[in-house]
Amino acid sequence: MEQQLHLIAAALLLGFATVGSGVGNGVLFSKFVEGVSxxxxxxxxxxxxxxxxxxxxxxxxxxxLALGLMTFFS
Structure with missing residues (x-):
């Protein structure tokens, strides 16, 4: 049971990291293009x-990613 919770926590960390990075890059470069225009x-x-x-x-x-891997392998 404890190992399954570690897997869920690692998956959530990696998923939120991916989504957060995508949103952050989108906002950053949309404002860059707006500023250049x-x-x-x-x-x-x-x-x-x-x-x-x-x-x-x-x-x-x-x-x-580092926290997710540490959680996954702990």
């Missing part, structure tokens, strides 16, 4: 900010 000369600055934001958004599923 409003002010095309600021493309380079916006791209740099978007890449930093992407790193933060992608850190979330990496951390949850």
């Amino acid at each position: 409003r002010q095309p000369e600021a493309r380079g600055t916006l791209l740099g900010s978007a890449m930093i934001g992407l790193a933060f958004v992608e850190a979330f599923p990496a951390i949850l």
